[in-house]
Amino acid sequence: MxxxxxxxxxxxxxxxxxxxxxxxxxxxxxxxxxxxxxxxxxxxxxxxxxxxxxxxxxxxxxxxxxxxxxxxxxxxxxxxxxxxxxxxxxxxxxxxxxxxxxxxCRSRLGGRASNMTGWDLPGVHTLRSLADSQALKEQLVDGRQLVIIGAGWIGMEVAASARSAGVQVIVLTPDEVPLAVAMGTEFGSHVARLHIKNGVHCRFGTTVSGIALEPESGLKVMTSSGDVPADLVLLAIGAVPxxxxxxxxxxxxxxxxxxxxxxxxxxxxxxxxxxxxxxxxxxxxxxxxxxxxxxxxxxxxxxxxxxLGREESYDWLPYFFTDQFDLGMEYVGDRAADDHVVLRGEPGSGEFIIFWLRKGLITAAMNVNIWDVNDHLRSLIGKSISADRLADTSLDLRSL
CATH class of the missing domain: 3.50.50.60 (FAD/NAD(P)-binding domain)
Structure with a gap:
């Protein structure tokens, strides 16, 4: 069962x-x-x-x-x-x-927003199920304003999807860089620039105290920098198992x-x-x-x-991906916040690879808009390769 x-x-x-x-x-x-x-x-x-x-x-x-x-x-x-x-x-x-x-998991309604009021008001959405997505989709109408509370994977992916529908999007987060906790500031900063370029209004370093529904003006999100009007709100502050x-x-x-x-x-x-x-x-x-x-x-x-009685075990490395605007990313490995970061390629070009190293060993790798290399990056995890060689784009990646 x-x-x-x-x-x-x-x-x-x-x-x-x-x-x-x-x-x-x-x-x-x-x-x-x-x-x-x-x-x-x-x-x-x-x-x-x-x-x-x-x-x-x-x-x-x-x-x-x-x-x-x-x-x-x-x-x-x-x-x-x-x-x-x-x-x-x-x-x-x-x-x-x-x-x-x-x-x-279910959507988090607490955490850093544990004192938030108004999360259950009409027009406030979460996104974990097909029904959630359908309800949100029906409200993404050209010209409306969506306020997203949170700048994690769900928040930033929905921001990109909503902009493609002509929706005005404001992202509110207490973080200075989106996705920095998960992926570090190098990738997070790239994502921030991409969203801003595509018309997403990102308000970093902004805390939310609550959501209110005014009879005449509709929803408003109360923040540390003032009230933000909204036609609809997405609460995207994480998940709880x-x-x-x-x-x-x-x-x-x-x-x-x-x-x-x-x-x-x-x-x-x-x-x-x-x-x-x-x-x-x-x-x-x-x-x-x-x-x-x-x-x-x-x-x-x-x-x-x-x-079935087979001798198998949980032995693979974490892998995940995201698609936002024209960005496609794949990540494999197990990075830590203090790992040394090596960039291969120029983020400004939109195509690059990030490696993370700990004590000289590769712990994780990420390819951004460079395809058919993830299996090779996976094979490099745990190997000792100098940062200079990893960053040298004149060297064929497979020669490493």
Whole structure:
């Protein structure tokens, strides 16, 4: 049984059937749509370039043909590990031999905005689900003003998508550089320049105290530098893993559900995958929780391998990507904030690579608008190559 209807869940059940698993399989999801990928929600779907069937990894017919039962629009409410039963919101319950928790994350409504008022007002949106994206998409009308609170991945991707629809966009963030925590100031500064060039109004170093709805003038966002009027607001200040079921079931929980290198929780018959899994990575030698597309696919497949009795483990490096305006980026590795940064190419050209080094070893790499090199960059992680050689564009990248 799998709780959750995202990408990790879809690939888990697909790999189970592909591997010959013959026992009953049920997916329980509180959404009323079959499993789908989430990256398009802030990009292609929001821009009207894709419909939901374009980013469902397996069509609805596959689930029927593979004898996978879909319990959609029904939430799991309780896990009874002693009796291996899961209670559902429709007052039914389902037994399991192996349980996979893939409940993902929800939008953060606290954090640095923990004292924010008005987050639940009409016209204030979050973006985690297909329904969220559809609701936001319907409001992105040419000439309207969208205020985005937060300058992380979701916030900046939605800013780019909204500008393509002719929407006026203001980004509010207490940070001085967008994405600096995740990717450092070099890339973050490049993203800021790109957005400003495309008409996004970025107000860095700005804190938000609340949102209000005025009867005559509409929404306004109250900030440290004055009130900002808005036709609609997107709250994009991060995500929170849906740990509650696991916690109430007595499983070990840290930043997510704590699992080993085979994705088993403190109860060996219960696995956790995707955004919610705080999993031990054998290559890095530590546990981490990763909220990205590639990890969801790989962990879904790994959970199936574990259930099927294969000797596989969580050994790959984090990978993710983004698309904003004419920028396409891929990142692989495990950078730290104090790693040494090496630029290969000129960011002003729009095409460059960033390497991060720690004690002379490459820890991560990112390609920006340079394609078909990510696999090679992945192969360089952990190697000792001088900063001068990495930065020297006269040397063929593959010769390194």
């Amino acid at each position: 799998v709780i959750g209807g995202g990408l990790a869940a879809a690939h888990c059940v697909h790999e189970l059937r592909k591997g010959g698993y013959g026992k009953p399989i049920t997916i329980v999801s509180d959404e009323d749509v079959i499993p789908y990928e989430r990256p398009p929600l802030s990009k292609e779907f929001l821009q009207g370039k894709k419909s939901v069937v374009d980013f469902q990894p397996f069509p609805e017919e596959w689930y029927a043909a593979a004898s996978v039962s879909l319990r959609l629009g029904v939430a799991a409410t309780r896990i009874d590990t002693s009796n291996k039963m899961v209670g559902l919101s429709d007052s039914t319950s389902i037994g399991y031999d192996n349980l996979v928790i893939a409940t993902g 849906n740990n509650e079921l696991a916690t109430e079931a007595g499983l070990e929980v840290g930043t997510g559900v704590v699992v080993d290198a085979q994705l088993r929780s403190s109860d060996p018959s219960v696995l956790a995958i995707g955004d919610i899994a705080e999993a031990f990575n054998t290559t890095l030698g530590r546990s981490l929780r990763v909220e990205h597309w590639d990890n969801a696919i790989r962990q879904g497949k790994l959970a199936a391998a574990t259930i």
